[in-house]
Amino acid sequence: MSTSDYDPACLPDLLPLYYRRLFPFSQYYRWLSYGGVSKNYFQNREFSFTLKDDIYVRYQSFTTQNELEKEMQKMVPYKIDIGAVYSHRPSQHNAVKSGTFQALEKELVFDIDMTDYDDVRRCCSAADICSKCWTLMTIAIRILDRALREDFGFHHLLWVYSGRRGVHCWVCDDAARKLSVAARSAVAEYLSLVKGGEETVRKVVLSDPIHPFINHSLSVVERYFQQYAIVDQDILGSKESVDKVLAVLPEDIKKDLAVSFKDEKDPMKRWNLLCDLVLRKKSNSKKGGQYFDKEIMLQYCYPRLDVNVSKGVNHLLKSPFSVHPKTGRISVPIDLKELDTFDPFEVPTISLICEELEKPRAEEAEEDDMKDKENEQEAGERRRIRDYKRTSLAKYVKVFDRFLEAMARSRKGEMLKKSDLQKDF
Amino acid sequence: MQFPGRRKKVIGSSQNDLYDHCLQFYGQPPLENISLTEFETFAVERLKLLKSVENIGVSYVKNSEQYVKKLDAEFSSLNFPLRTELGDRRVQGGTSEYEKRRKDHISHFILRLAYCQTEDLRRWFIQQEMDLFRYRFGELTSKHKTDFLHKNNLKYETVSAEEKKSLKDKLITSSYGLSGITVEEYDFYKVPFQDALDLVRTRKVYLLAGNAYIPHHEIVTIVLNDFRTRLSKALAMTARSLPAVQSDERLQPLLSHLSHAYVGQDYSIQKNMGKISLEQIDALSGKSFPLCMRHLHKALRENHHLRHGGRMQYGLFLKGIGLTLDQALQFWRSEFVKGKVDADKFDKAYAYSVRHMFGKEGKRTDYTPYSCMKVILSNPPSQGDYHGCPFRHSDPELLKQKLQNYKVSPSGINQLLPMLAEILELVKGMHYQLACQKYFELTHNVEDAGFSLNHPNQYFTESQKLLGGGLEIKKEVDMSQRSQENPANMTRPSQANSKQAHEEMGDLDSFFQDE
Numbered sequence: 001m002s003t004s005d006y007d008p009a010c011l012p013d014l015l016p017l018y019y020r021r022l023f024p025f026s027q028y029y030r031w032l033s034y035g036g037v038s039k040n041y042f043q044n045r046e047f048s049f050t051l052k053d054d055i056y057v058r059y060q061s062f063t064t065q066n067e068l069e070k071e072m073q074k075m076v077p078y079k080i081d082i083g084a085v086y087s088h089r090p091s092q093h094n095a096v097k098s099g100t101f102q103a104l105e106k107e108l109v110f111d112i113d114m115t116d117y118d119d120v121r122r123c124c125s126a127a128d129i130c131s132k133c134w135t136l137m138t139i140a141i142r143i144l145d146r147a148l149r150e151d152f153g154f155h156h157l158l159w160v161y162s163g164r165r166g167v168h169c170w171v172c173d174d175a176a177r178k179l180s181v182a183a184r185s186a187v188a189e190y191l192s193l194v195k196g197g198e199e200t201v202r203k204v205v206l207s208d209p210i211h212p213f214i215n216h217s218l219s220v221v222e223r224y225f226q227q228y229a230i231v232d233q234d235i236l237g238s239k240e241s242v243d244k245v246l247a248v249l250p251e252d253i254k255k256d257l258a259v260s261f262k263d264e265k266d267p268m269k270r271w272n273l274l275c276d277l278v279l280r281k282k283s284n285s286k287k288g289g290q291y292f293d294k295e296i297m298l299q300y301c302y303p304r305l306d307v308n309v310s311k312g313v314n315h316l317l318k319s320p321f322s323v324h325p326k327t328g329r330i331s332v333p334i335d336l337k338e339l340d341t342f343d344p345f346e347v348p349t350i351s352l353i354c355e356e357l358e359k360p361r362a363e364e365a366e367e368d369d370m371k372d373k374e375n376e377q378e379a380g381e382r383r384r385i386r387d388y389k390r391t392s393l394a395k396y397v398k399v400f401d402r403f404l405e406a407m408a409r410s411r412k413g414e415m416l417k418k419s420d421l422q423k424d425f
Numbered sequence: 426m427q428f429p430g431r432r433k434k435v436i437g438s439s440q441n442d443l444y445d446h447c448l449q450f451y452g453q454p455p456l457e458n459i460s461l462t463e464f465e466t467f468a469v470e471r472l473k474l475l476k477s478v479e480n481i482g483v484s485y486v487k488n489s490e491q492y493v494k495k496l497d498a499e500f501s502s503l504n505f506p507l508r509t510e511l512g513d514r515r516v517q518g519g520t521s522e523y524e525k526r527r528k529d530h531i532s533h534f535i536l537r538l539a540y541c542q543t544e545d546l547r548r549w550f551i552q553q554e555m556d557l558f559r560y561r562f563g564e565l566t567s568k569h570k571t572d573f574l575h576k577n578n579l580k581y582e583t584v585s586a587e588e589k590k591s592l593k594d595k596l597i598t599s600s601y602g603l604s605g606i607t608v609e610e611y612d613f614y615k616v617p618f619q620d621a622l623d624l625v626r627t628r629k630v631y632l633l634a635g636n637a638y639i640p641h642h643e644i645v646t647i648v649l650n651d652f653r654t655r656l657s658k659a660l661a662m663t664a665r666s667l668p669a670v671q672s673d674e675r676l677q678p679l680l681s682h683l684s685h686a687y688v689g690q691d692y693s694i695q696k697n698m699g700k701i702s703l704e705q706i707d708a709l710s711g712k713s714f715p716l717c718m719r720h721l722h723k724a725l726r727e728n729h730h731l732r733h734g735g736r737m738q739y740g741l742f743l744k745g746i747g748l749t750l751d752q753a754l755q756f757w758r759s760e761f762v763k764g765k766v767d768a769d770k771f772d773k774a775y776a777y778s779v780r781h782m783f784g785k786e787g788k789r790t791d792y793t794p795y796s797c798m799k800v801i802l803s804n805p806p807s808q809g810d811y812h813g814c815p816f817r818h819s820d821p822e823l824l825k826q827k828l829q830n831y832k833v834s835p836s837g838i839n840q841l842l843p844m845l846a847e848i849l850e851l852v853k854g855m856h857y858q859l860a861c862q863k864y865f866e867l868t869h870n871v872e873d874a875g876f877s878l879n880h881p882n883q884y885f886t887e888s889q890k891l892l893g894g895g896l897e898i899k900k901e902v903d904m905s906q907r908s909q910e911n912p913a914n915m916t917r918p919s920q921a922n923s924k925q926a927h928e929e930m931g932d933l934d935s936f937f938q939d940e
């Protein structure tokens with residue numbers, strides 16, 4: 001059983017151990033330094049901590065990796081958020097003349113939260129998730145990842161499980177970090193198709209011509225729709241959910257379908273009836289834009305982003321590798337190569353990995369111990385690396401490592417290009 | 426710019442390169458000397474142009490045929506550069522293309538000085554300059570558009586024919602109004618998506634690898650964004666260096682008045698002097714007075730009094746429609762006497778100010794009737810005041826009631842309500858003069874006022890014209906009526922002369938005297 005028994009009450013004991021021996025500080029620091037290309041990039045980064053008893057502190061900043069470690073081990077934050085890179089050290093923001101302390105750069109981020117789909121998922125609601133509705137996250141990741149890479153030309157995307165009911169995307173390209181508020185909001189709106197709150201019944205409206213982005217997204221949705229919506233969510237099974245689906249259709253189609261559904265109870269066949277009817281009506285009508293079947297697919301499956309999270313340069317977002325206090329799960333990077341088999345319930349909890357730490361050590365570990373005795377300084381770091389490698393956290397840190405490698409290679413490529421241009425051999 | 430006094434310096438032809446395109450981004454300020462006269466003329470003309478841009482933009486759909494036609498007319502009449510090539514072609518007796526471009530350049534920078542000072546002024550200026558730019562860019566030929574882009578470092582590459590072919594379907598479905606043929610024919614530009622945010626946000630463009638594929642005719646949006654950004658930054662910088670400019674005494678009055686300037690007829694030369702009789706005023710107020718004056722007249726009749734602001738605004742208006750000094754004195758006295766003021770007190774306290782209005786006292790400046798701009802922007806009314814512009818200063822509910830009561834035309838209620846709604850919409854959008862224009866249309870039962878309202882006396886003149894030259898007919902009646910009044914005091918003051926002489930800044934000053 002990989003979840004182990006997580007009890008929030010144990011956090012005060014588990015967290016110190018986590019920050020001392022498991023949290024991947026050196027990779028974390030490597031990430032946020034971005035190769036040291038910009039001066040003080042790490043030093044001017046804002047972190048915020050939520051401490052025990054919900055005490056929230058902002059404008060935390062650190063000068064070195066060592067300082068970061070020491071402070072985290074001292075303060076033992078329950079939650080860690082990452083903010084923007086500012087013009088000055090956030091911890092000294094009060095000393096700066098008012099108006100000059102400004103957020104300069106930050107990764108472009110997206111937050112997909114399962115609760116935003118409550119009106120279209122029947123298996124769970126609110127903070128709950130299950131393997132059935134998790135498909136929505138898979139669809140979201142595929143659609144957004146493709147768009148951000150192919151349409152917007154971004155390369156360095158880090159997808160992270162939030163620890164409970166959603167996923168985050170960190171777009172770390174240089175160009176992404178430099179985007180203005182207006183640009184971020186434009187990107188988020190480009191990616192938004194589902195519009196409207198409780199009052200809106202028909203949340204997706206398509207008209208001719210259909211933009212290539214929508215077509216790409218539709219082909220992803222189509223791959224999963226039958227299994228996810230018709231079978232797992234059974235949206236055309238019960239009367240209640242059928243009514244909900246039909247509610248977005250125009251009167252004439254609705255009436256026809258209500259009649260046909262009396263005789264046809266099989267949800268798959270019902271869906272085909274619906275699609276056929278829509279197609280027939282479309283060819284009869286002069287006006288364009290009869291894509292009701294596609295609209296239904298999108299309304300039930302297309303990613304729902306919170307534009308406000310993506311807009312702000314100074315917006316704080318949960319840090320990768322932080323712990324979710326309610327579930328105990330670590331916010332781990334997601335390997336897109338294994339996306340279809342990703343299971344949020346297999347993500348290690350802090351109690352599991354702390355338990356795994358205590359297990360008897362292998363021979364290999366004893367050899368390393370001897371090396372340590374020779375060089376005390378690096379011992380701590382090496383020990384920590386060995387430590388997480390012994391736990392279920394290992395494979396997720398590997399994903400993170402690969403992500404960092406790719407960025408490093410790309411930075412090197414950029415520098416070579418630049419020096420070539422300057423004829424700097 | 427240097428201002429060595431009223432000397433005019435001739436510019437050498439080496440400046441030709443500076444103006445090698447009829448459109449520009451106004452990146453470089455002019456570096457020559459010009460005379461104060463030219464300074465002022467250029468500024469006022471550009472201001473007229475921008476105001477036309479604003480008015481035409483509210484009355485017609487931007488970039489529609491009528492919009493373009495109307496703007497074209499304004500351009501020619503004001504001598505601003507439009508499309509022609511810079512060459513030796515010089516219209517006989519007209520302004521050369523080069524001179525037009527020079528005026529365009531210099532006048533833009535002068536107005537920056539006047540319009541950089543507050544957020545509102547900046548916003549207005551940027552909006553009109555953008556609309557102006559969009560219109561002018563749209564009128565360029567394809568080749569000139571590309572020229573412009575290159576000259577201004579908007580180094581956007583065009584998409585190669587092969588790439589267009591391979592992306593044909595995607596391009597067709599992502600931009601509005603494109604077909605297979607147009608994709609082949611038109612140029613497409615590859616623009617980094619950060620420079621095309623409006624198109625990205627609404628998903629009206631094809632995106633690939635971070636580039637937006639923009640069809641030629643949409644490139645103006647991109648260019649406009651760039652223009653707005655540059656202008657905004659420039660204005661902020663100008664504001665910072667403004668104190669240095671304002672300390673120049675020659676410029677300070679002009680600059681501070683430009684942002685409020687009225688640039689039309691001043692109604693100081695009364696063509697119809699002496700043609701109005703006092704008995705006609707009540708009737709005229711219902712038929713031909715703009716709402717503000719009608720309101721003031723009504724308040725005067727009801728309260729037998731008006732405070733200073735109201736006396737000035739109404740009194741000067743009456744002078745503008747043709748009342749003589751003696752008529753004015755009689756008018757005010759007879760009304761005030763019905764109230765709490767006796768004839769003696771009137772002669773002591775109020776007559777002086779009436780004579781002052783006519784240039785008979787003190788500085789002997791013959792004051793000109795207030796323009797709409799002045800009424801709207803200066804001296805807002807407070808409790809107990811009846812002056813100002815009702816469209817600007819009245820509470821919308823009260824305004825609505827007033828309008829419903831004042832409707833003169835015999836047409837039914839069906840016409841009234843939708844027009845009222847239109848008027849209130851204009852008021853909401855702060856287009857007070859346009860709202861008053863609509864009021865004109867409502868009360869005269871016409872579809873189009875046929876003029877651009879800028880001055881209360883203009884309203885009166887246009888109304889009288891429309892109602893069939895009533896003044897002409899009344900002439901005989903007037904004469905006979907007048908003989909019953911005070912023949913002894915009937916003189917023809919010689920004010921009718923000389924505003925033509927005052928075309929310099931002194932005139933502008935007098936527009937805004939707050940006496």
